[in-house]
Amino acid sequence: MRLELLGLSKRYPGCVANDAVSLKVEPGEIHAILGENGAGKSTLMKMIYGVVKPDDGQMMWNNKEVEIKGPAHARQLGMGMVFQHFSLFETLTVTENIALYLEPSEVSSMAALRQHIEAVAQEYGLAINPDRKVGSLSVGEQQRVEIIRCLIQDIKLLILDEPTAVLTPAEADHLIQVLKQLASKGCSILFISHKLHEVNALCDRATVLRAGKVTGSCVPRETSPADMARLMLGDELTLTETFTGGKTADLLLQLKQIEVAPNDLFAIHLRDINLNLHRGEIVGLAGVAGNGQDELVDLLNGEIAANAGQMTLSGQSITPLSVQQRRRLGMAVVPADRIGRGAVGTMNLTENNLLTASITHGTKGGLINWQAVSQRTKQIIQRYKVKTTGEHEQADSLSGGNLQKFILGREIEQAPQVLICFHPTWGVDVGAANLIHQQLIALRDQGAAILVLSEDLDELYLLADRLGALCAGQLSPVIAKDEVSLEQLGQWMAGQFDSKETSHAH
């Protein structure tokens, strides 16, 4: 047995993150950890990797009891971990980043390390240029750096926390091949994912966590995704599989020949963006992270200005308007970063509601009516099933999915005319994602125009009436969902637009 956990527990104030979790991983086994947000998956991985110390329980490594003193110790034992959020220095090269991660004694010379990196990259087909600065790499390439960093030593167990969340379908497929190759050489893999079909395709065994406890385990190849979802969520949940299309009405938001020059080294140049958003429709934009989504959202929000082109809302030009002025006209944006942009972590939910809601309610002549704001906050918590101790809880003590439900609820409750939604369900569990989808459809049916930017293609096909993709700051044609095949969308994401025109009026 490569790894065996016996009754591992970890308690935080007010919650039990892991309650007597036991599991076994054989050499060469790919083992999935499934569970909702807040089920305790990440805490469990961090305990194995020594980032967090367990309160109770035992851990066996190659049939011997060990107590992991920290990540450095875990690495010595032959473990590696790829975190959900990369820990790389953007201004250093790939080789330098990897050298920083190793013990000084392991780095004989930078040239030798560089060769070693190239050899590992070659062996696993992880193409990478060791001399590139990490800041200039795509997200997928940065993840490769993280993985190579683990493989550079003789690795026995690789832990990956939602590795495919940031990848294109093709990149995700490639990663799965790499992991299979790695497993065939005897390395065990622990794999956290929300995407059940991936688990199905890749994993030998799966352990399901719910509220910190092991609620079941299964062999994914012999279990349907629906059954696995039931293990994760319990039986009470029904998932909506399809939605009916929206009734598209008059034109609301129009972008004409927009160009935004990059304002820093890492920004993307948006070119010739033409996009029409109508009442009662959802437009979905696919695309790999870092292809201009951030810039497009900032542009629509009013944080950055276009160098050329026109933006109109119901025929009125909004090009020169500020964020607050646009919001007053009925525009709303849900950003990708929940803590830090969409919400202030150290403020409570009532204050976070006021953050954007001050446009529509709760203030008069610059004075705040806290009672009204708090009333609305309670309403959002209740309607959007936000799991919290109340409207006075701090935003950063909510789990990611719950905070996302709150932020979406906050915007939808303001009844916006146009809603821009970036990664509406990133890192959100199946149940919460379903709720968010239903709310977005309901808002659309009330006559709002919604733009969804997402990397989750299933989600885009589920929600959108029209689909397009962003690649390198350019927009593909945006056409009815039924006319866009998955292959077509994949080509658009790779920048192969079949015609010169970049948008169809619907």
Added chain:
Amino acid sequence: MRIEKRLQPSRTMVLMSPVLALVLTLLTGAALFKLLGHPAGLSLYNYFINPISDWYGVSELLVKVTPLLLCAIGLMLCFKGKVWNIGAEGQFIFAALISGYVSLQLLQAEGFWVLPVIILSGALAGMAWAGVAALLKTHFGASEILTTIMLNYIALNLLLWGVHGPLKDPDGYNFPESALFTDQTLLPLLSEDYRVTVAIYIALFMLAVVWFVLSKTLFGFQIRVLGESARAANFVGYNSKLLIWMLLLFSGAMAGVAAVSEVNGPVGQLIPTLNLGYGYAAIIVVFMGRMHPVGILIASFLLGLTYVGGEMVQIEQGMPKSIVGLFQGMLLFFLLACDLLIHYRLVLPNSAIPSFSSRRSKQVVS
């Protein structure tokens, strides 16, 4: 040995931290007195009790509280927005120079408008000095911490130039001091027997205003958002540059009014030793007061006491002048130390997993 972040710092301890810092300061102070050969009990009595044992003593405390509180009110708003204005001292001195100049021009003027004009000139001068830092920050991205500290020294040298040069009293036997202000340029006293002026009312009024702004207005909310997360403030479209300007200008104005309260109050002329460090002490007031209006009111009395008590032990026991800075420094040091240990905990090497405390903490450095 290393430190790790506590998952949830105790709210009670966050509020108790200033009290703890005070107790530690008193204990250390007692030990220090003992070492210096003074009886510890008597010295502490002379420092903290004797000065306020009669009404005159209390009134003298209020004389110190007035400029401290005025400076602290402006700084509190700045610090809420994480605009680290360390320059209340310089804004105070520059305002003293300008309002002193205006006062000297109005020595013979009559009318109800004289004092408002002087106060206004002080406020405007403080704003101008803070405005330099605001300009440097918003247009060139210069850290306001550095610029405001540097501006403090420039202001001090301007004051020295003034009292040694153009503003020197022609009949002053060549002392580096301005002429004495006349009655119409001095702030009215609350009572003939004491030196407290109406400026204390201005301070209390402004304290109430700031409290209202922070808790009830959208503007106050925007300041807090800017302080907690500048990126969130940008996302919702708050005008960060405008907020930074307003915060610095407001705290500059408050430091300016503080200067008038001192120069056109108990001092009554421009002198080279105007700066008793109120602008620096006000920083301690804001942190001791936990950035809350009631808290800074209490803390301004405590810091005021370090001044009057310091004078008392100099007179009674012949202690050095630096005793004031020593006590203020200890207060700040212990406060920061307490805050650190409230938000983080020490982990000793080779200690077994402490099951009791590990529940309340999470490791941040790995």
